[in-house]
Amino acid sequence: xxxxxxxxxSVQMALTGFRSLAKIGAGSQKIVFRAERNxxxxxxxxxYPVDTVQRGSRAEREIQAITAVTGPQxxxxxxxxxxxxxxxxFVVIEEEFIDGDTLKSRMSGTPLPISFxxxxxxxxxxALRVIEACRLVHRDIKPDNVMISSADRVVVIDFGxxxxxxxxxxxxxxxxxxxxxxxxxxxxxxxxxxxxxxxxTDLYAMGLVLYEAxxxxxxxxxxxxxxxxxxxxxxxxxxxxxxxxxxxxxEFSRFVHRLVxxxxxxxxxxxxxxxxxxxxxxxxxx
Amino acid sequence: xxxxxxxxxxxxxxxxxxxxxxxxxxxxxxxVWPRTTDPQQALSHAQDVHRLRGSVLFDSCFYAPRSxxxxxxxxxxxxxxxxxxxxxxxxxxxxxxxxxxIRYQVETLRVTEILLPxxxxxxxxxxxxxxxxxxxxxxxxxxxxxxxxxxxxAIGEDLIVHQQSFDRLINELTTFPVDGVYFxxxxxxxxxxxxxxxxxxxxxxxxxxLSLAGKxxxxxxxxxxxxxxxxxxxxxxxxxxxxxxxxFNPAIFEEQEAQDLSxxxxxxxxxxxxxxxxxxxxxAYHHLGMRGRFGxxxxxxxxxxxxINPSQADWPERSSFMHFLQILREQWxxxxxxxxxxxxxxxxxxxxxxxxxxxxxxxxxxALGQRSAADALPIYxxxxxxxxxxxxxxxxxx
Numbered sequence: 179x180x181x182x183x184x185x186x187x188s189v190q191m192a193l194t195g196f197r198s199l200a201k202i203g204a205g206s207q208k209i210v211f212r213a214e215r216n217x218x219x220x221x222x223x224x225x226y227p228v229d230t231v232q233r234g235s236r237a238e239r240e241i242q243a244i245t246a247v248t249g250p251q252x253x254x255x256x257x258x259x260x261x262x263x264x265x266x267x268f269v270v271i272e273e274e275f276i277d278g279d280t281l282k283s284r285m286s287g288t289p290l291p292i293s294f295x296x297x298x299x300x301x302x303x304x305a306l307r308v309i310e311a312c313r314l315v316h317r318d319i320k321p322d323n324v325m326i327s328s329a330d331r332v333v334v335i336d337f338g339x340x341x342x343x344x345x346x347x348x349x350x351x352x353x354x355x356x357x358x359x360x361x362x363x364x365x366x367x368x369x370x371x372x373x374x375x376x377x378x379t380d381l382y383a384m385g386l387v388l389y390e391a392x393x394x395x396x397x398x399x400x401x402x403x404x405x406x407x408x409x410x411x412x413x414x415x416x417x418x419x420x421x422x423x424x425x426x427x428x429e430f431s432r433f434v435h436r437l438v439x440x441x442x443x444x445x446x447x448x449x450x451x452x453x454x455x456x457x458x459x460x461x462x463x464x
Numbered sequence: 465x466x467x468x469x470x471x472x473x474x475x476x477x478x479x480x481x482x483x484x485x486x487x488x489x490x491x492x493x494x495x496v497w498p499r500t501t502d503p504q505q506a507l508s509h510a511q512d513v514h515r516l517r518g519s520v521l522f523d524s525c526f527y528a529p530r531s532x533x534x535x536x537x538x539x540x541x542x543x544x545x546x547x548x549x550x551x552x553x554x555x556x557x558x559x560x561x562x563x564x565x566i567r568y569q570v571e572t573l574r575v576t577e578i579l580l581p582x583x584x585x586x587x588x589x590x591x592x593x594x595x596x597x598x599x600x601x602x603x604x605x606x607x608x609x610x611x612x613x614x615x616x617x618a619i620g621e622d623l624i625v626h627q628q629s630f631d632r633l634i635n636e637l638t639t640f641p642v643d644g645v646y647f648x649x650x651x652x653x654x655x656x657x658x659x660x661x662x663x664x665x666x667x668x669x670x671x672x673x674l675s676l677a678g679k680x681x682x683x684x685x686x687x688x689x690x691x692x693x694x695x696x697x698x699x700x701x702x703x704x705x706x707x708x709x710x711x712f713n714p715a716i717f718e719e720q721e722a723q724d725l726s727x728x729x730x731x732x733x734x735x736x737x738x739x740x741x742x743x744x745x746x747x748a749y750h751h752l753g754m755r756g757r758f759g760x761x762x763x764x765x766x767x768x769x770x771x772i773n774p775s776q777a778d779w780p781e782r783s784s785f786m787h788f789l790q791i792l793r794e795q796w797x798x799x800x801x802x803x804x805x806x807x808x809x810x811x812x813x814x815x816x817x818x819x820x821x822x823x824x825x826x827x828x829x830x831a832l833g834q835r836s837a838a839d840a841l842p843i844y845x846x847x848x849x850x851x852x853x854x855x856x857x858x859x860x861x862x
Contacts (some may be wrong), residue, residue: 367634372798373593374635374842443673444858451676451861 182227183209192263193223193270207236207338212275215356216301221256222276230231236338237269239345243337244273251305251334276333282321289394292426294330296461298391299430301332302384303456305450309334310377315341317375319383320362321390341375360407361399362386365440368411378445380430381452385437392434393422412440429459465694465800466489466490467793468521470685470704471497478705478782482789483516485763490725491797493519493576495684495702498539499717506539511571515709519576523570523646523684526581527618528718536717541565542574558595562602570608572735578608579646579682580614584714593636604641612643614682618714621652624670625662632716634670637679644680647671648712656711657689657840664692664847671696672851672858685712692798692815692844695808695851697862701796705785729781730835731768732788733758734795736821737814739835745774752828754808757821762790769782804862808855812848815841 183204189211190199202222212260226237229292245262246257251322254274261268281298284290290298302324309316318321339357358367364382366374390396397416399407416438418450420431433455438443446452469479471494479494486492494513496506507575510520523537529543530708536542541564543557553561562580569575580599617637623629633681637645649667652660660800671681673699686701687710693701697704730739735758740748745768761768761769764783771777774810797813802810825832832838852859 371632371635373597373639374632376639423515436857441631441635441672443631443638443677447638455861 182264182266184225184266184268188226188264192268194388195316195423196223197304199223205294205336205338205453207233207240213272215377218274221272222253222274224271224273225263226271228267239340239342240337241269241271241311242342243314243340244271246303246314247308247337249304251301251308253330253333253335276325276327276331276335277332278325278327278333280322281324281326281332281387285321285325285391285394287394289423290391292392292461295388295391295426296430296459297330298324298332299384299388299433299456302334302387303449305332305334305376305451306384307453309380310449315343315375316383317341317367318359318362319355319380319385319387320359322359324387331350343376343458348440354421360404360411361396363411364442365412366442369406374442376442376447377443377449378447381437381445382439382447385434387441388434389416389419389438392426392430415440427459427461430461433459465797466519466682466700467492467796468682468700468702469494469789470702470708470709471495471500471523472706473500474511474782474785475500475705475709476505478786478789479509479518480512480516482786483513483518485790486518487805489517490519492793492801493521494572495521495523495579496653497523498525498533498536499533501598502535502671503539506809507572510575510733514574521579521646521682522573523578523579523616524565524573525717526565526598526616527648527714529583531718533717536852539568541568553595555598558598559602562599566603566606566608570606570611574789575611577612577643578603578606579614580616580642582618582646582648584618584620584650585677586620586622588633593633597636597640600640600642601805612680614644614646614669614680615642616646616648616710617638618648618650619648620714621660621663624649624666625652625660627666630666630670634673637678638673640679640796644681644682645674646682646684650712650714654713656687656707656709656835657837658847659839659843661843661847661850664843665850668696668847668851669855670691671698672855672862674747676858676861685709686792687711688732688795689840689844691737691792691795692811692848694796695736695848695859697804697807701792703789703792705781705789715788729779729784730788731758731765731774731779731784732791733821734760734791735818736825737818737837737841738832740820740833742775742779743767743776744833745769745833748825748830749826751831754825754828754830757828759792760791762787764790805860807862808848808852808859812845812852815844815848819845 197216198214199211202212209225212224214220228234256272259270323336356370362383364379398410419434420428483590496510504566513520565581569578570742580603600615651658652663682700684702686703690701702843708716764787768774768777768779822838
């Protein structure tokens with residue numbers, strides 16, 4: 179069922195306290211605006227239609243998550259309210275507007291400097307540490323969901339398909355697979371092995387993001403047809419990072435390959451374990 | 465490193481003697497079971513072990529849920545037939561059974577750590593995983609006075625050698641809300657010492673993943689083969705007297721057996737990780753000049769190894785068992801002297817030394833007999849070498 183999308187004028191009329199709204203994104207669950215308050219401050223406004231039970235539940239999970247995670251690696255939550263727009267109930271979230279680019283646009287198919295890759299790795303680990311502590315799995319870590327501010331602040335966004343480990347799954351057990359972005363999905367997501375999904379699932383995606391940041395390409399999806407991707411996720415091991423980009427430290431290459439192990443039990447099981455590996459990397463050549 | 469005594473026929477007094485000898489502390493204890501004890505004996509033995517300052521654990525022997533074994537099913541936690549929905553528990557009954565089994569261990573036996581029930585499986589399925597996760601969740605929620613909780617995982621050779629299934633099992637176990645796993649495996653073809661390299665390598669890799677996930681592993685029904693699993697971070701093994709408690713066989717929990725004892729007496733030669741008959745030692749001493757080459761010694765073994773004719777020595781079954789358990793414990797506890805991430809190399813060295821010993825026996829024309837580790841040791845050596853090569857980074861993290 180397609181998400182209901184109200185006209186922008188209706189949104190503008192319903193949302194009081196803003197002098198301008200500019201739509202900057204829309205997904206299956208929400209519409210996102212850059213909003214300028216009457217006092218001149220800028221924030222992000224997210225509109226979640228709760229017109230179906232499923233959408234309502236997902237929106238509720240996302241809101242729980244974004245109010246739980248705090249720290250410089252996340253947008254600051256400002257507030258929430260419920261509003262009817264064009265006769266449909268919406269949940270409206272206001273949060274910090276991150277002024278910057280997505281990691282995807284920063285990369286644009288070219289390898290990033292190793293010093294930045296190192297910074298990115300450290301910041302993503304910190305973000306995942308917070309996510310893990312909240313008993314969450316983001317499940318959609320990817321370059322589009324990582325914002326980079328002009329001061330190189332790294333911010334993880336979009337908890338739209340977050341999994342709460344202490345709550346029942348919203349995906350049917352019989353479903354072939356749960357929600358995901360295929361290009362960064364871990365094998366356990368592709369096979370909908372729900373019990374195996376844990377923070378190590380996000381660590382897998384982080385490994386692919388780092389690989390891509392260091393090389394400029396996603397080793398699972400690049401140069402192959404879309405219908406072969408699920409199979410490659412389950413069976414294809416990326417070429418050794420240190421061979422593709424010889425100037426990365428060998429320990430960093432090994433670290434990335436540990437994160438993208440096909441079998442979840444072979445990856446670091448906690449962010450702390452991953453952090454210990456990351457901190458042992460000799461970056462001296464930088 | 466901890467070494468526990470696994471119950472078996474005639475183990476009650478041996479447990480007391482061995483625990484006294486060990487000057488038991490946290491690294492020693494007994495896994496009480498219902499198979500050869502009634503509830504009153506189990507309680508009284510648990511109290512004895514507590515008095516001797518040993519750890520008390522309880523194996524509920526739930527390997528065959530439809531068991532007709534009179535002793536096993538006589539214990540108060542055992543589920544009634546109406547707890548099942550065809551073959552598996554109903555959801556509520558599963559939770560209640562786990563709670564009953566925990567309550568029995570905590571309130572009656574006052575165990576040191578809790579072993580959750582677990583049924584034997586040789587092919588993995590979602591229902592088995594769900595039921596055992598439910599047990600684990602019941603353990604996590606139970607009033608347990610700070611006791612650590614272990615899932616019981618009893619599995620067969622088909623599951624272990626089937627890579628996809630075994631990975632799936634380990635993937636799930638690493639997320640169970642428990643402190644560790646009481647792990648029981650049935651060997652391929654019922655071999656006492658396994659020569660299946662894939663089987664052993666998969667176990668090593670699985671144990672390594674569980675260890676790195678912070679799960680403590682207790683290998684139950686262990687023998688000298690299980691010494692190699694120190695390489696993967698395994699912290700505890702449990703072994704007993706007869707072979708049916710040194711190698712896991714789920715069939716023994718299904719029905720009461722009229723006679724399941726093997727009445728021959730053997731000598732465990734830790735040097736070669738092998739067992740020999742006393743008559744073999746006679747030949748070795750008198751015809752091959754091999755006196756002094758068997759060992760290590762235990763308090764029981766002196767009378768045998770110093771005898772002119774070992775087969776005429778006072779070497780009853782009990783001495784044979786006490787010696788085996790003493791030496792196996794020493795070999796296991798010896799790994800405590802080695803940092804965890806160097807135990808793979810230490811296990812490898814142990815296996816190589818044992819293999820050299822076997823070569824020496826062969827060179828002396830000693831007939832190795834049916835319980836030697838001659839066939840298994842080269843497999844252990846190869847598997848440990850492969851394990852170290854494949855898992856260098858992860859072993860370093862132990």
